[in-house]
Amino acid sequence: MSLTFPLTATSAPASAERVAEIHADPGFGVYFTDHMAVATWRQGSGWGEDAVVPYGPFQLDPSTAVLHYAQEVFEGLKAYRQPDGSIWLFRPERNAxxxxASARRLxxxxxxxEDFLxxxxxLVRADAAWTPDAQGGEASLYLRPFMFANESFLGVRAAHVVSYAVIASPVGPYFAGGVKPVNIWVTxxxxxxxxxxTGAAKCGGNYASSLIAQYEGAEHGCSQVLFGDAGSGVNTEELGGMNLMVVTTDGELITPALTGTILEGVTRDSILTVAADLGxxxxxxxxxxxxxxxxxxxxxxxxxxxxxxAAVLTPVAEFRxxxxxxxxxxxxxxxxxxxxxxILDIQYGRAADSHGWMRRVV
Structure with missing residues (x-):
């Protein structure tokens, strides 16, 4: 039976004035909406206990499996308000x-x-007021679905109880002062x-393990780090949280092939399609x-x-x-x-969605 995520509304929603104040300077992942979607999986009975509930903390036993064995995965996508006030998602089926795929690996x-969607x-419908106007093209509502092992036990095995949730955060333009190229450190x-x-899975451990190289890059004046393949370090892989692409003088757009160690980005796939449209x-x-x-x-x-x-495309100034x-x-x-x-024009309804990527929510 499909999940429905019925709404239990908060008794203390943020005021319209407070939401407007946050929209004026939202940052990225700093403020969160009034509600969150939740569900629980239990071995033997499957998924259930689904609802949209007031945003709030999880209560975890100190022995909860995810705290010890990092059995968790997550996603990231956005909701976009169109010129007519409607709200749409961009290729959410691919995130689902x-x-x-990440869950299988972990x-x-x-x-x-359909339950993901x-x-x-x-959640977007419940907190529609939190989806900002485009403000020049890039403000949106960032959505973070995730699931984690929520069983209290110490033992290396797959958990028998798993929690799923979706939280939402209004975000402004990634490049508030205009798009600026960044320097990349090649570790x-x-x-x-x-x-x-787990390179092809979107799990927190991949990001945690990249932090040390990220800080290494910062010491060399770089805001991102690029990794080679494990072992030889010869082949180009990806950045700590983004895929890499290069453009040649003869009109090729080259990106590293998916070899099982690179995350299959939804934006990556979309760019490959749009690039062909552009010649x-x-x-x-x-x-x-x-x-x-x-x-x-x-x-x-x-x-x-x-x-x-997050940024759609971030230009590279130099590789160091x-x-x-x-x-x-x-x-x-x-x-x-x-x-x-x-890409942005499709997401914000300024151009025709010739590929059928957009999905209306509100």
């Missing part, structure tokens, strides 16, 4: 499918796609994921770090960017490593900005 129960949509000391590991040739293949650096230095790679839900720096450019590339605008 990716959550299922030995968590799979939430059916219902949970997100019911030769740390790896993000290895063959057979670029999308190429997914193994590409070495040395090839990128050599072709940047030779002027054959003229643009580079990272991509993900212990062996030297490789400068792409101080300004965002023309193709980079064309792709970025094309």
């Amino acid at each position: 499918e990716r959550l299922q 030995m968590l129960p799979e939430l059916p796609v 219902t949970s997100v949509e019911q 030769d000391e740390y790896s993000r994921a290895g063959k057979g590991g 670029l040739r999308p190429v997914q293949r193994v590409i070495t770090l040395a090839e990128i650096f050599d072709r940047v230095d030779a002027g054959e790679i003229v643009e580079a960017f990272a991509c993900g839900t 490593s212990r062996q030297g720096d490789h400068v792409v450019g101080a300004e965002p590339g023309e193709r980079t900005m064309q792709i970025r605008s094309a």
Whole structure:
């Protein structure tokens, strides 16, 4: 039986004035809406106890499995208010499918796609007032579905009780002062994921393990870190939380192939489609770090960017490593900005949704 996530409304919703105050300067992931969607999975009975309830803390026993064995996965997507006031989601089915894939890898129960969609949509409807106007094109309601092992026991096995939830947070433009290229540190000391590991799953451990390299990069004036493959460090993989793409002088858009160690980004997939619409040739293949650096230095790679839900596209100014720096450019590339605008225009209803990606909620 499908879940319905009925609403139990909060008795103390934020005032319209407070919501407007937050919308004026929301930051990213700082403020949260009045409600959250929740459900519980129990071995033997499956999913149930679904509802949209007032936002609040979980009460966890000190022996709760997730605190000891990190059995958890999550997703990230956004709701967008259109010019007519309606609210839409961007390719939420792909997030639902990716959550299922992540759950399989972490030995968590799979939430059916329709139940995922219902949970997100019911929360957005309950807290529709929290979805900001576009404010020039990039304000939105960020949605964070997640599930975790919520059984009290100390033992290395898959949990028999799992909690699922969706929380929401209004967010402003990622680049509040305009899109600015960033410097990328290429670490030769740390790896993000290895063959057979959890690189293709969206789980917290992947992000926790990338933090040390992120701080290493900060010491070299970089805001993001790029990883090579585990072991050899030769092949390009991804950043700590984003996929990487480069544009060549002959019109190729190259991104590392999905080899089981790279997260299959929804934005990544969308960009590959939109790039073809714009006349670029999308190429997914193994590409070495040395090839990128050599072709940047030779002027054959003229643009580079990272991509993900939060920023859509983040232009790369230069790649820095212990062996030297490789400068792409101080300004965002023309193709980079064309792709970025094309994605945003679909999300905010400023362009036709020719690929059927948008799903109306309100």
